[in-house]
Amino acid sequence: MxxxxxxxxxxxxxxxxxxxxxxxxxxxxxxxxxxxxxxxxxxxxxxxxxxxxxxxxxxxxxxxxxxxxxxxxxxxxxxxxxxxxxxxxxxxxxxxxxxxxxxxxxxxxxxxxxxxxxxxxxxxxxDGSQELIESQCGAPAIISPEKIGDEISLKIQPYPTINATIGALQTTQINDLRIHSINSTILEEQLSRESLNEYFENVKHPVQSGAGVLWPEEVSVDEDF
Known part of the structure; x- marks a missing residue:
């Protein structure tokens, strides 16, 4: 750069x-x-x-x-x-x-x-489908957590690319849970605050919240959710 x-x-x-x-x-x-x-x-x-x-x-x-x-x-x-x-x-x-x-x-x-x-x-x-850098973890995704009662509803929305095309299979790891899905499928899971903290320690996808687009290291689960 x-x-x-x-x-x-x-x-x-x-x-x-x-x-x-x-x-x-x-x-x-x-x-x-x-x-x-x-x-x-x-x-x-x-x-x-x-x-x-x-x-x-x-x-x-x-x-x-x-x-x-x-x-x-x-x-x-x-x-x-x-x-x-x-x-x-x-x-x-x-x-x-x-x-x-x-x-x-x-x-x-x-x-x-x-x-x-x-x-x-x-x-x-x-050509808006062009990706300047190829994702290293399949289709890139946006994480959207939402507080529901005592738990957090976690939504993961993939964005297929030229190299990770619509319809491709991919595996999503959420702590100890491995989910196999089509890479255009929006995933939803219920997590505790402790589980969400653990997930954020290992994931690199951006996070969509009320504060806009953040990254896992910028999110405080206890304060933001």
């Missing part, structure tokens, strides 16, 4: 044309191009995009993102409207971590934002 600040148009052009798995740009974008310190770079002027996946995290980046796909990128996330710096940064961090966990681009975006909302701010351009 590398960090670039205050790029010139020539430097950004070189970066876009180089071989890069994922590029996350935070800054100003409009129909005329992507802002650099010496002006705007219109993606239309680059020869070919070497960026596989991208996130143009600036206001109204849809048109420039479409051009990146036309120039050779496989998939990207773009904006439809104005966005604030702080929420844009937060969405970018969560999206990048989900992609690093093996989620396809469309699935990752659907986890961190409401893609069906009429006022949605982000959309995918290109």
């Amino acid at each position: 590398s960090l670039h600040n205050d790029l010139t148009t020539d430097e950004l052009r070189d970066l876009l044309e180089s071989g890069t798995d994922f590029l996350h740009y935070i800054g100003h974008v409009d129909d005329s191009g992507i802002r650099c310190i010496d002006g705007m770079l219109d993606v239309e002027t680059i020869e070919e995009s070497g960026v596989r996946g991208f996130f143009l995290n600036g206001c109204r980046s849809y048109e420039q993102g479409e051009k990146l796909v036309e120039k050779g990128s496989q998939v990207g996330v773009v904006t439809l409207t104005k966005i604030g710096n702080e929420p844009a940064t937060e969405v970018g961090k969560k999206l990048a971590r989900l992609l690093n966990h093996g989620f396809p681009m469309q699935s990752a975006l659907s986890v961190v934002t409401d893609v069906n909302a009429p006022n949605r701010k982000y959309v995918v351009v290109g």
